[in-house]
Amino acid sequence: MGNIPLELFGKTLKNPVMNASGTLGYGKEIEPLWGVETLGCYVTKGLSMKPHHGNPLPRIWEEKCGMINSIGLQNIGIERFFREYFPFFKRKKTPVIVNFFGFTEDEYIGCAEMIKPDKQIVALEMNLSCPNIKKGGIGFGKEAETVYEIVKNVKTVTKIPLLAKLTPEVKNIVEIAVAAFEAGVDGLTLINTIPAAVVDVNKRTVPIKGGLSGPIARSVALRAVYECSKAVPIPIIGVGGIMDVRDALAFLMAGAQAVQVGTATFLDPYTIPKIIMELREYLDVNNYADVKNIIGITHDQ
Amino acid sequence: MVDTEAQIIENKNIVLDYFLLKLKLAKTMGKIMPGQFIMLKIPGNEVFLRRPFSIYDYDKDILTVMYKVVGKGTEILSKTSKDNSAFVLGPLGNGFRVNKRDVYLTVAGGIGIAGIHFLIKTLKEKASVFFGCSSNIETTLLKDITHLNPMISTLDGSYGYKGNVVEMLTNYLETVENVDQELFICGPEGMLKSLKASINKSKISCQALVEERMACGLGLCFGCVKKTIDENEPYKRVCKEGPVFDLWEISL
Numbered sequence: 001m002g003n004i005p006l007e008l009f010g011k012t013l014k015n016p017v018m019n020a021s022g023t024l025g026y027g028k029e030i031e032p033l034w035g036v037e038t039l040g041c042y043v044t045k046g047l048s049m050k051p052h053h054g055n056p057l058p059r060i061w062e063e064k065c066g067m068i069n070s071i072g073l074q075n076i077g078i079e080r081f082f083r084e085y086f087p088f089f090k091r092k093k094t095p096v097i098v099n100f101f102g103f104t105e106d107e108y109i110g111c112a113e114m115i116k117p118d119k120q121i122v123a124l125e126m127n128l129s130c131p132n133i134k135k136g137g138i139g140f141g142k143e144a145e146t147v148y149e150i151v152k153n154v155k156t157v158t159k160i161p162l163l164a165k166l167t168p169e170v171k172n173i174v175e176i177a178v179a180a181f182e183a184g185v186d187g188l189t190l191i192n193t194i195p196a197a198v199v200d201v202n203k204r205t206v207p208i209k210g211g212l213s214g215p216i217a218r219s220v221a222l223r224a225v226y227e228c229s230k231a232v233p234i235p236i237i238g239v240g241g242i243m244d245v246r247d248a249l250a251f252l253m254a255g256a257q258a259v260q261v262g263t264a265t266f267l268d269p270y271t272i273p274k275i276i277m278e279l280r281e282y283l284d285v286n287n288y289a290d291v292k293n294i295i296g297i298t299h300d301q
Numbered sequence: 302m303v304d305t306e307a308q309i310i311e312n313k314n315i316v317l318d319y320f321l322l323k324l325k326l327a328k329t330m331g332k333i334m335p336g337q338f339i340m341l342k343i344p345g346n347e348v349f350l351r352r353p354f355s356i357y358d359y360d361k362d363i364l365t366v367m368y369k370v371v372g373k374g375t376e377i378l379s380k381t382s383k384d385n386s387a388f389v390l391g392p393l394g395n396g397f398r399v400n401k402r403d404v405y406l407t408v409a410g411g412i413g414i415a416g417i418h419f420l421i422k423t424l425k426e427k428a429s430v431f432f433g434c435s436s437n438i439e440t441t442l443l444k445d446i447t448h449l450n451p452m453i454s455t456l457d458g459s460y461g462y463k464g465n466v467v468e469m470l471t472n473y474l475e476t477v478e479n480v481d482q483e484l485f486i487c488g489p490e491g492m493l494k495s496l497k498a499s500i501n502k503s504k505i506s507c508q509a510l511v512e513e514r515m516a517c518g519l520g521l522c523f524g525c526v527k528k529t530i531d532e533n534e535p536y537k538r539v540c541k542e543g544p545v546f547d548l549w550e551i552s553l
Contacts, residue, residue, distance in 0.1 A: 022522065029520040029541065032302040045523075053535050060516050060524035062350050062374075067516060071523045074536060214349065266350060266517040267342065269304055269390065 003290045004280055006040060006258060008235060009161035009186060011122045013040035013095055013258070015276050016291060017248065020239045020262030021046055021099035021125065021165070022071065026085045030269065036088075038273050041095040043260060044081060046127050048101055049110045051077040058208050061198050066214030066241070067263060068196050073101060073127075078114045090120055097163065101127040105140070105150055112158040124160050126151070129167030129192035141167045144179035151183035163237065165189035168220050177228040187235040189260070190224045193217065214263040217241040222254050229255025229296060243271070245278035255296040303328050304390040307364070309383055316441045318370040319412065320379050322354075324387060326362045333359050334396030335420035336485075336510050336545045339366070340518035342388040343381055348374050353515045353540070355416035355487075356392060364389065367415035367442070393518050394544045396420075397508050403481040404429065408496070410466055410488025411435075414442050416510040416544075417487045421446055431473070433466025433488070467492060471499045483507070486548070494553040507548035513539040528552040 004015040018041045026045060027036045036042050054074025061068040076084070078100065089096050098115050102108035108126065115124060128141030128150070140150050147164070155162055164180045166173060168191040177188055193211025200207050221240025229236045238256030242248050243264045251259045264271040279291070288294055303326075311323035333356055340351040352374045358365035370379050397420050399405070405424050408431040409417045421428045430451035432443060437460035443451050453461035454469040462469040466488070484507035486496060493509050500507070513525040520541030529537050530552050537543065 023517075025519070025521040025523075025541075033304065033519075051533075054523065054526070056528070057526065058514055059526065060514055060522070062348075064347070065349060067350060069516070069522070069524060074523050074526070263516075266522060268388075269517070269519060 004276070004283065006291065008041075008258065009123055011095055013122070015040040015279065016252065016258035017272055017276050017279070018043050018097065018237070018258060018260045019265065019272065020260040021127070022073075023262040023265055026076075026081070027094075028085065028088060033269050034273050035092065036094045037092045038276065039094060040258060040276075041097055041122055042089060043097045043125060044099050045075050046073045046099045046101050047075050047078045047081055047111065048073065048103075049078060049107055049114065051075065051080065059210075061208045061210070063196075063198075063212065063214070063216065066212055066216035067266075068198060068208055068210040068212050069193070070208055070210030078111060082115075086120075094120070095122045096120055097123050097125050099125040099127055099165070105153065108140070108150055108154055109157055112154045112160075112162075115158070115160065117160050121160055123163045123187065124158060125163040125165050125189055126154060127165050127192070129165055129169075141176065142170055144175050147176050148179040148183040151180050151185045155184045161186035163187040163189050165192055166224070167192050167195075168224060169195050173224045174227050174231045177232050181232040181234055185234065187237065188228060188232070189237045189239060190228055190256075191217070191221045191240050194220060213241070215241040215243055218247060222250060225251055225256050226254040226298065230299060242275070243267075245275050245282060248275050248279060249282060249294065252291065252295050253297045255299060257295055302390070302392065303330055304388060305330070307387045307389045309381065309385045309387055310363075312379070312381055312383055314379070315367075316438055319439070319442060320368050320370070321357075322366045322368065322378070324364045324366070324389060326364055326389060329362050330359070330364070330389075330392050333392045333419075335423050336396030336416065336508075337392040337394050338518070338544060339364065339389050339391030339393060340515070341366070341378075342390075343378065343385060344388065346377050346381070348377055350516055351388075351390065351518065352378070353393075353512070353518055355419075355510070355544075357415050357418050358422065359419065367412070367418065369412040369415075390518060394540055395542065397485055397510070397545050399424070400483060400506075402483045404477075404483075406431065406470070406482055406484045408466060408470055408484060408486040408488070409433070410492040411439070413486070413488035413492070413510075415487075416512075417485060418446070420485055421449065431466055431470050433469065433492070436460070465492070465495070467495045467499055470496070474500065474503070474505070484548075486510070490553060493548065497548055497553055504549065508545050509548040509551065510545050511539055511543055511551070513544075515540055
């Protein structure tokens with residue numbers, strides 16, 4: 001069988017498949033069906049310095065081939081996560097990427113300072129892009145200069161490799177990727193949800209504004225991964241509308257070192273284990289000795 | 302909990318927009334608590350997310366769901382023919398806890414009967430049943446529990462008490478005093494709200510089954526929360542911490 005372990009920031013992951021932040025709860029919730037040790041790496045729900053309660057209802061809406069969410073980053077905070085949940089990942093020897101966010105630049109820095117290096121932590125994933133935070137959030141990820149500044153400042157307070165998760169809602173995502181790279185970021189997660197809204201025609205209202213995800217986001221994400229992976233020499237994690245192994249392969253071939261699966265888990269909670277198994281099968285059938293051999297294969301054209 | 306393939310063996314219109322869906326499961330779901338729910342997917346239709354449904358009845362590998370056509374998902378489901386395959390994830394969430402009491406009062410408003418029916422079947426003769434609906438046509442929904450002599454209210458007065466079920470229940474509660482009793486309720490938010498107001502003085506124990514738009518059903522996404530009175534945790538997940546909540550802990 002093809003080899004699917006992946007070296008990421010000096011750590012060995014079993015496979016290149018992760019969950020997207022906020023789509024696998026705190027990890028324990030999936031245990032009745034399959035264990036987090038199946039993942040190449042568990043990505044935490046977006047964590048903040050203090051617990052954050054999130055947005056009022058409605059928080060989700062179905063669209064054709066996708067969904068809109070406006071959860072508003074409800075979370076128990078960094079301190080409680082490390083007390084109540086991190087030991088579970090340690091016990092299960094499951095690598096973790098800690099996704100975090102702040103409402104101000106100081107809060108981003110504060111989060112990065114609070115998270116202490118640990119052999120189980122692969123990277124910090126800085127959410128520069130959630131469309132559901134009113135006080136700032138998205139502002140940090142939209143301009144190259146702001147991205148440069150915040151990445152640089154966060155880098156000074158942590159020794160843990162830093163990933164920047166970028167929003168597609170920018171004029172030129174490659175410019176933002178380059179700014180993050182020049183500021184010293186160690187990798188990129190591309191992309192976050194796409195800002196979207198719903199109009200209720202009967203009530204003549206806008207019941208929800210939030211982030212669009214699911215298959216409808218895939219081609220937007222693929223373009224970002226393809227172009228940014230050619231522009232910057234750092235690992236890119238691809239995310240957006242991955243529903244099956246073919247989608248995962250498309251992201252790897254476009255230049256992603258690893259992939260994250262989000263909305264698909266809601267439709268079929270076994271999507272992640274299925275993708276991992278079928279990725280192995282694909283490599284085997286197509287005589288690839290290592291998953292590395294397909295990463296960025298489209299760049300050779 | 303399982304995610305199992307199933308076969309639709311019946312999908313029939315009972316009355317008005319109410320349907321009964323019977324599924325034969327390829328794998329048994331094991332023990333089920335009344336009030337728990339499933340996430341249902343019918344492959345091939347244009348519905349993107351799975352839909353949550355209360356477990357109306359369950360026996361070995363036959364699962365029954367009662368639903369009312371209210372939106373796109375249920376409309377498509379109502380047109381799905383027998384023999385179609387389906388995927389059933391469940392049982393999910395925390396159901397009703399049956400504490401030792403002298404009297405169990407079960408209260409349902411309209412399609413709320415879908416959430417409380419399995420509890421009534423479990424409690425059998427120990428259950429007092431209160432059901433509120435629009436007119437006598439909907440009383441058909443109670444046909445397999447008529448032996449429990451349900452107390453029925455209709456808004457148009459065409460059967461039983463004229464008015465809403467909360468008024469009927471409140472009148473009943475005034476006639477009984479110092480009884481060790483517990484309420485189990487399922488119905489629209491307005492109904493829960495008016496019940497809470499009307500029993501605010503007596504603070505009778507009450508478990509309420511609530512519904513919310515859901516994506517995962519497993520507690521993964523935090524999309525289906527209910528507002529609570531707990532300042533430290535003002536939003537609890539309906540699919541994980543619910544769908545049954547202590548009425549006094551939720552904010553309506």
